[in-house]
Amino acid sequence: MTLGPRPTLASLSEQNWDLIVIGGGITGAGVLLEAVRLGYRTLLLEQADFAWGTSSRSSKMVHGGLRYIAQGQVRLTRDALRERERLLRELPGLVERATYLFPLRKGSFPGRWPMTALLGVYDFLAGIRDRAYLSNEALLKRVPGLDAQGLAGALSYTDALTDDCRLVLRTLLEAARYQGRALNYARVTGVSHEGAATSAPLRVAVRDLTDDATATLSAHAVINATGAWAGQLGGDEERIRPLRGSHLFFSADRLPVRDCLTVLHPRDQRPVFIFPWEGVVCVGTTDLDHGEDLNREPRASAREMDYLLELLNQQFPGAGLGAGDVLSSMAGVRPVIRSSRPGKPSAEKRDHAVWEHDGIISVSGGKLTTFRLIALDALLAAGLLDRTGWRRARRGNVPLYAPIPEAPAQVDEFLHGDQDDDALLSWCLEHEAVVHLDDLLLRRTRLGLLRRDGGQALHDRLQGLTTAKLGWDAARWEREWQRYRRLRDDYYGVPGGLAEAS
Numbered sequence: 001m002t003l004g005p006r007p008t009l010a011s012l013s014e015q016n017w018d019l020i021v022i023g024g025g026i027t028g029a030g031v032l033l034e035a036v037r038l039g040y041r042t043l044l045l046e047q048a049d050f051a052w053g054t055s056s057r058s059s060k061m062v063h064g065g066l067r068y069i070a071q072g073q074v075r076l077t078r079d080a081l082r083e084r085e086r087l088l089r090e091l092p093g094l095v096e097r098a099t100y101l102f103p104l105r106k107g108s109f110p111g112r113w114p115m116t117a118l119l120g121v122y123d124f125l126a127g128i129r130d131r132a133y134l135s136n137e138a139l140l141k142r143v144p145g146l147d148a149q150g151l152a153g154a155l156s157y158t159d160a161l162t163d164d165c166r167l168v169l170r171t172l173l174e175a176a177r178y179q180g181r182a183l184n185y186a187r188v189t190g191v192s193h194e195g196a197a198t199s200a201p202l203r204v205a206v207r208d209l210t211d212d213a214t215a216t217l218s219a220h221a222v223i224n225a226t227g228a229w230a231g232q233l234g235g236d237e238e239r240i241r242p243l244r245g246s247h248l249f250f251s252a253d254r255l256p257v258r259d260c261l262t263v264l265h266p267r268d269q270r271p272v273f274i275f276p277w278e279g280v281v282c283v284g285t286t287d288l289d290h291g292e293d294l295n296r297e298p299r300a301s302a303r304e305m306d307y308l309l310e311l312l313n314q315q316f317p318g319a320g321l322g323a324g325d326v327l328s329s330m331a332g333v334r335p336v337i338r339s340s341r342p343g344k345p346s347a348e349k350r351d352h353a354v355w356e357h358d359g360i361i362s363v364s365g366g367k368l369t370t371f372r373l374i375a376l377d378a379l380l381a382a383g384l385l386d387r388t389g390w391r392r393a394r395r396g397n398v399p400l401y402a403p404i405p406e407a408p409a410q411v412d413e414f415l416h417g418d419q420d421d422d423a424l425l426s427w428c429l430e431h432e433a434v435v436h437l438d439d440l441l442l443r444r445t446r447l448g449l450l451r452r453d454g455g456q457a458l459h460d461r462l463q464g465l466t467t468a469k470l471g472w473d474a475a476r477w478e479r480e481w482q483r484y485r486r487l488r489d490d491y492y493g494v495p496g497g498l499a500e501a502s
Contacts, residue, residue, distance in 0.1 A: 007183060016041070017043050017217060019041070020219040024048075027374055028225035029055075048184065050172060057330050068080075094412050095167070097158050101134070101155070131155065171371075173431075225363050228240055230364035231364070235358060244287075246286045246300035248329050249282055263311065267310065280327060289345060298331040299329070301495055354377050354381045376393050426465060
């Protein structure tokens with residue numbers, strides 16, 4: 001089960017495809033997996049690296065979304081919670097249940113009893129009972145340094161955490177088990193009809209960005225799952241409202257948090273999460289309109305860093321956290337479906353949408369947790385699944401994932417900052433379609449995010465491994481290292497290093 005060796009466009013153009021999926025994030029990966037499980041010959045094309053966009057830059061949470069209940073989106077929450085439980089069962093090590101704490105403060109909304117009622121509904125929809133109340137003493141023991149002023153205990157519940165990029169890769173690898181094909185760094189430059197009839201196959205023009213080769217592929221159906229880009233190919237750019245969410249990473253020594261904290265920002269009462277992730281502590285997210293070029297790497301702004309540091313120093317007044325404590329940052333652009341009367345970014349609903357334009361089925365929006373259901377909706381709209389099969393698949397309990405017996409154990413476990421095992425790096429280089437060094441360090445393993453030096457100490461080992469596994473010579477290695485350092489410093493480092501638009 002592998003994504004390599006990387007196929008050529010010439011070899012792919014010789015085949016007749018039932019379906020071509022455009023977009024290599026979690027939605028596209030989900031469509032690929034569901035399609036090949038149904039027996040369709042399916043190819044996925046991604047213009048950058050797999051999970052390069054939102055699907056490697058989310059808040060890492062597989063959750064139902066408490067606030068969606070408050071917004072009246074009970075069905076969305078129910079579906080997400082059922083999918084959360086399914087992923088917990090099927091991907092132990094990659095999707096892990098985590099304890100969340102919601103500190104209560106006297107005179108602050110929401111109070112203990114409204115929040116208790118909300119968590120009761122949450123547990124009921126999930127079919128579990130994990131909620132509990134913690135006293136001040138118990139809370140401060142679990143979260144040392146938390147501001148005790150006005151504290152009225154906390155409510156505890158559970159959701160789940162994952163590595164979102166590894167979830168995408170795991171889904172692509174599972175699709176490969178069913179002969180699904182996926183190609184990264186393959187930009188679709190156009191889609192047209194082979195004939196005048198609406199039932200005629202579609203022609204997909206593609207450019208391979210690794211060697212500038214071009215080809216035209218043929219497919220009976222095309223699904224556009226390009227996230228924030230979906231409106232461009234889907235004929236309705238205004239349908240998508242790109243919203244930027246940014247996160248900061250800190251060492252566990254400076255911010256010793258063992259549970260996931262859900263706290264409200266003093267400035268706007270937005271919920272922000274502080275949670276342990278892969279050996280460090282992540283804080284986020286922000287929620288701002290993103291008006292920059294989508295093809296440019298998004299980055300966290302100094303304004304967003306100040307916003308998150310303000311929250312941290314309110315919640316942990318003795319910590320004295322500043323920009324110098326930030327290990328790295330991460331910004332992603334969420335493809336939110338624009339409402340008819342859009343207001344504040346955080347007020348927008350997180351539903352997904354599926355629509356047809358000129359023979360192409362487009363899908364965008366939604367949540368990481370419900371990617372399987374979103375994929376089924378897209379296949380239904382494309383006519384590759386009838387409504388009976390759609391209902392059966394939504395209710396189905398057939399496992400989506402099987403173990404990868406030949407993979408090192410860390411592949412299905414969190415990749416903590418101290419796990420830089422050569423077996424894991426070699427696996428990724430051999431089996432996971434690594435084209436550039438940043439694919440390996442920013443997405444496949446996250447070592448570039450988890451280390452203050454961005455992986456500088458691994459320079460010699462990585463050069464040896466890429467030479468052995470990918471055949472890079474000294475000149476190629478130097479180009480890749482310089483490319484990676486530039487990306488890491490400019491877009492994943494401490495915010496404020498570049499001139500900023502927002």
